[in-house]
Amino acid sequence: GAVVSQHPSRVICKSGTSVKIECRSLDFQATTMFWYRQFPKQSLMLMATSNEGSKATYEQGVEKDKFLINHASLTLSTLTVTSAHPEDSSFYICSAVHIIYNEQFFGPGTRLTVL
């Protein structure tokens, strides 16, 4: 139980295009989901907190107009990287907070490469 999926697992796009990444809690509900970014051989940096039915809360230095987050249901949050540029290339990981256990479960990550 407590499985979180991300789709796609890998995506390659051209500079200037937008990319949507989905994060789903498959067997539990999550009022809160988190989006992290991980650069090669570095730690996870929290980008934003996604709350179902409300606006996301972004960490300092994260452009909310560039990284659009939507948490439309208790099992789905999406991250859209708008007008992607090569510097946006990274490994994006989401986590979902189990509504009962109040514990974060992590997705497998999405590797974004912007050419």
Add this chain to the structure above:
Amino acid sequence: AQSVTQLGSHVSVSEGALVLLRCNYSSSVPPYLFWYVQYPNQGLQLLLKYTTGATLVKGINGFEAEFKKSETSFHLTKPSAHMSDAAEYFCAVSLMNTGFQKLVFGTGTRLLVSP
């Protein structure tokens, strides 16, 4: 604000040897502490966590960690390393009054296991 310091970006051990990964934290309030493992191109898997109570915490795969408040440490150990333990390990802290939410991660330690 909370912070986590992991000493040593790389730790190398021989198969069967003791594994010791160091983690020190800084928090103005009692923390929740976590250790996660990450295999290449994958998300994070929880190894163990400390919330309250017993300071020696046992986790999966034979790992354990001890919360030492006086030393502000939460070092991860395993008596005998296995080849499959080779991975990236992250220590994380969360504010107790926010439960398990909003984790702050250390920079990670890569464990290398040689035959």
